[in-house]
Amino acid sequence: MLSFEDVVAARDRVMGVARHTPLEYSYAFSEMTDAEVHLKLENFQRTGAFKIRGAMNRIETLSDEAKEAGVVTASAGNHAQGVALAATRAGVDSKIVMPDHAPVSKVKATERYGGEVVLHGADYSEAQSEAHRIEHDEGRTYVHAFDDEMVMAGQGTIGLEIVEDCPELDTVIIPIGGGGLISGIATAVKAHDDVRVIGVQAEGASSAAESLRRGAIYERDSVDTIADGIATRRVGDLTFEVLKERVDEVVTVDDESIAIALTYLLEREKALAEGAGAISLAALLSGAIEYTEGEVIVPAICGGNIDLNVLTTVVMRGLVATGRYLRFRTILKDQPGALVDLGTIIADHQANITAFHHDRTSRDVAMNDARVELEVETRGPDHVDDLLSALREAGYEVEIVNGYQMSV
Numbered sequence: 001m002l003s004f005e006d007v008v009a010a011r012d013r014v015m016g017v018a019r020h021t022p023l024e025y026s027y028a029f030s031e032m033t034d035a036e037v038h039l040k041l042e043n044f045q046r047t048g049a050f051k052i053r054g055a056m057n058r059i060e061t062l063s064d065e066a067k068e069a070g071v072v073t074a075s076a077g078n079h080a081q082g083v084a085l086a087a088t089r090a091g092v093d094s095k096i097v098m099p100d101h102a103p104v105s106k107v108k109a110t111e112r113y114g115g116e117v118v119l120h121g122a123d124y125s126e127a128q129s130e131a132h133r134i135e136h137d138e139g140r141t142y143v144h145a146f147d148d149e150m151v152m153a154g155q156g157t158i159g160l161e162i163v164e165d166c167p168e169l170d171t172v173i174i175p176i177g178g179g180g181l182i183s184g185i186a187t188a189v190k191a192h193d194d195v196r197v198i199g200v201q202a203e204g205a206s207s208a209a210e211s212l213r214r215g216a217i218y219e220r221d222s223v224d225t226i227a228d229g230i231a232t233r234r235v236g237d238l239t240f241e242v243l244k245e246r247v248d249e250v251v252t253v254d255d256e257s258i259a260i261a262l263t264y265l266l267e268r269e270k271a272l273a274e275g276a277g278a279i280s281l282a283a284l285l286s287g288a289i290e291y292t293e294g295e296v297i298v299p300a301i302c303g304g305n306i307d308l309n310v311l312t313t314v315v316m317r318g319l320v321a322t323g324r325y326l327r328f329r330t331i332l333k334d335q336p337g338a339l340v341d342l343g344t345i346i347a348d349h350q351a352n353i354t355a356f357h358h359d360r361t362s363r364d365v366a367m368n369d370a371r372v373e374l375e376v377e378t379r380g381p382d383h384v385d386d387l388l389s390a391l392r393e394a395g396y397e398v399e400i401v402n403g404y405q406m407s408v
Contacts, residue, residue, distance in 0.1 A: 002152050002156075002238075004190075004191045006156075007157060009153070010150070010153040010154045013061070013154075014053045017085070017086065017089055018046060018053045018056060019045055020161055021044050023038050023040050024038065024039050024041060025037070028268035029264075029269075032285065033284060033291075034293045035294065037284070037298075037299070038166050039269065039281070039298070039299060040161075040298050040299070040301060042158060043274075043277050043302070046085065047305075048109075048303060049078035049303030049304065050181060050300075051075075051078040051083075053082075053155050053158065054079075054082065054150070054151035054155045054180060054184070055083040055086040055087075055154070057151065058143050058148060058151050059083070070092060070093035070138070070141075071095070071143050072094070073097070074096075074097045074131035075096060075110075075145055076124050076228050076231060077098065077106030077229065078305055079145040080096040080098055080102075080110040080115060080117070081115075084111075084115030087114065093116075095115070095131075095138075097118045097119075097121075097131040098117055098118070098120075099119070099121050099122060099124060100120065102119070103305075103310065105305065123222070124231065124232050125232070125234075144180075145180065146179055146181070146236050147178060147238050148238070152180050155184035155185065156184025156185055158185050158188075166298060168296050169192075169296055170291075171195070171196040171197075171289075171296070171297045172189055172196070172197055172297075172300065173283050173297065174186070174200070175200055175230050175276050175279045175280055176199040176201050176250065177229065177232045178232045178234075178235055178239060180236070182247060183239045183246075186246035190246050198248060198249045198251065199247050199250040200250070200251050200252070200280055201230065201252050201253075202230060202252065202279060204224035205223040205225050207235055208235045208243060209251070212244065212247075217240050226310070226314055227255075227258055227279050229277070229302075229305075230276040230279065249289070251289055253279060253282045253283050253286050255275075258279050259275075259315070259321060260285065260286075261281040261282035262306075263322065264318075265281065265301070266315065274305050275306070275310075276303055277302050277306075280299035323380045323382075324377065324379070325376075326375070326376045326402075327376070327400070327401040328400050328401055329371060330396045331369050331372075333368060333370075334369055341394075342391075345390055345391060345394055349387045349390055351376045352377040353375070355374070355375035356373070356375075357372065358370055358372050373401065388400075
């Protein structure tokens with residue numbers, strides 16, 4: 001099994017390319033949780049994610065013959081960039097298989113780092129099958145995204161940095177896709193007494209959580225989550241053994257919780273994360289894990305490579321879930337002053353109308369009525385509750401189209 005010494009040995013190979021990323025105390029999240037929260041900002045890493053560490057360690061340990069033949073891998077995006085950059089730095093030819101619907105930003109970045117991109121398959125597992133075909137046909141070395149001890153050791157250098165920068169550490173929260181990141185970090189931090197390691201997965205890609213519950217590796221038929229960087233059907237054979245030995249607990253969170261965490265990271269810490277990068281904070285903010293007041297907790301923000309189109313959608317979902325955006329419909333009398341009356345209530349409650357649609361032609365609306373749909377900026381759940389209560393008390397029948405649901 002992967003050893004602490006393997007992680008220590010990886011550090012010299014990795015740090016020639018990878019950065020020692022910041023560990024920042026978060027006043028905002030500490031206040032929100034009553035814990036002492038420090039963020040490991042691996043989204044500031046070269047290539048925008050931690051994957052460069054494992055890729056570099058693996059490629060640096062290849063034989064001369066293997067380097068000459070080149071490498072191949074499969075990836076949803078971040079491992080692709082890590083392998084491409086590490087291979088280019090080592091003078092090794094790389095071929096990267098990515099799913100057909102991999103984010104365009106990650107495909108372009110991989111190409112810029114010197115990798116040849118091959119798009120194949122609906123998800124990581126299908127891309128991996130194609131990569132293994134190329135491995136066999138072209139004699140390349142397959143650089144696994146997670147189920148490789150040298151890859152795990154490289155990722156584990158994050159754990160060395162966390163312990164050095166936060167010696168009072170109580171708990172680390174680590175995202176799990178295939179398990180390479182948490183295997184490496186757990187191996188590094190468990191060398192120190194009483195550090196708790198918690199893994200977190202998206203509910204739509206919860207292979208590790210289910211595998212641990214069953215005591216055997218469980219492979220999902222499909223995955224469905226906004227956290228595309230950890231959207232794998234199963235954990236690795238090697239990583240599963242480390243999970244059983246060194247991880248204290250694995251929890252799951254839904255996509256809404258991930259969107260909220262991503263939005264808060266942007267707003268409170270000015271830090272951009274992808275879904276897989278924000279999920280460790282989501283586990284903390286959503287109440288998925290138990291902890292004591294004042295506990296020193298480090299969520300690993302493992303990547304920031306989010307496609308801008310996806311970012312727009314995710315942030316909007318975060319605003320909806322936190323009561324910052326509301327879209328609703330109601331019926332007005334089709335007469336002068338009706339719209340002013342509605343707008344006055346909204347203005348009196350300090351909400352801001354950002355869009356408005358008026359429809360007097362719908363067949364399911366009375367001849368002397370009109371349906372209106374409004375998009376409104378609000379300040380939080382209490383503000384939404386107050387506004388909706390006022391509208392209903394004034395006689396409006398309100399249908400929420402997209403927004404925080406009234407709590408009472």
